[in-house]
């Protein structure tokens with residue numbers, strides 16, 4: 001850890017400590033031995049590639065799906081619950097890439113059981129998980145370890161490391177050199193550390209809840225859809241504040257009716273370099289209603305708040321955006337009078353179907 005990292009004190013909750021450990025978790029992954037077999041797997045002519053998981057682990061696969069689909073691969077991103085409901089999607093020549101921090105979420109275990117006993121055709125299974133003893137790691141034809149270490153509650157280190165493992169998968173499919181990917185992950189670790197050291201969002205979080213009828217939403221397009229959905233999920237879990245995540249245009253199809261004073265919209269992946277102006281137009285239109293708009297990136301829109309920097313790499317934008325979401329979640333929890341990241345009803349591993 002460098003001098004920039006805030007000092008850990010006993011006042012921090014386990015969730016906050018996990019948030020601060022993310023740069024080192026990324027470095028541990030970058031320095032770990034490369035998984036033999038991934039490059040060879042990526043070269044095989046799969047009939048279908050299916051990315052699955054639950055919650056934030058599933059969202060981490062969204063950018064991979066977009067890149068594979070863009071490259072002409074028949075690829076799906078479908079959560080494991082829906083995959084169990086549509087087993088016909090899996091064919092014997094499919095590659096199923098399942099991401100699960102615990103490797104033991106109920107839907108993942110059920111999927112493994114059905115693949116194992118023939119209720120679902122025996123496809124090739126890649127398991128991305130932090131626990132080498134988990135059902136997913138032991139059932140997978142190829143186990144890709146997260147190297148994210150223990151995690152107390154809500155996903156933090158495991159989400160960022162899942163994004164980084166997916167970056168390695170993308171690199172295998174696109175034929176990039178592993179050293180370049182490793183360097184990229186190390187650079188992202190540094191930029192996550194800078195983000196943690198320099199970002200202050202307590203005032204913004206307090207303002208967002210300072211209405212008798214507050215509403216919160218997140219929006220992200222393309223790969224930043226992953227961040228918008230991640231932010232929506234972990235904010236609910238960590239702060240008990242109702243917030244919904246939306247993918248791009250989804251926000252205009254109904255949720256816009258919540259616009260006006262008291263609505264705060266966090267827009268992830270808001271970059272000046274983006275030739276698609278839909279995010280800028282959405283921010284403009286929301287500001288005009290009296291809503292509060294927080295842009296995560298370097299895009300500036302009159303009347304909105306911009307937090308962040310230009311995107312140095314796709315993984316960098318995803319990782320720093322996710323860290324911003326975690327910092328908002330912590331401050332929203334404090335403003336809401338709850339312990340950041342403490343589960344009220346759920347638990348770290350959801351096993352019930």
Ligand SMILES: N[C@@H]1[C@@H](O)[C@H](O)[C@@H](COP(=O)(O)O)O[C@@H]1O
Pocket residue numbers: 053054055056057099100101102103104105108154155237346347348349350
């Ligand atoms: N509350 C957790 C979520 O935070 C997590 O994203 C999801 C997936 O967990 P895993 O990655 O272990 O499969 O499970 C639970 O529902």
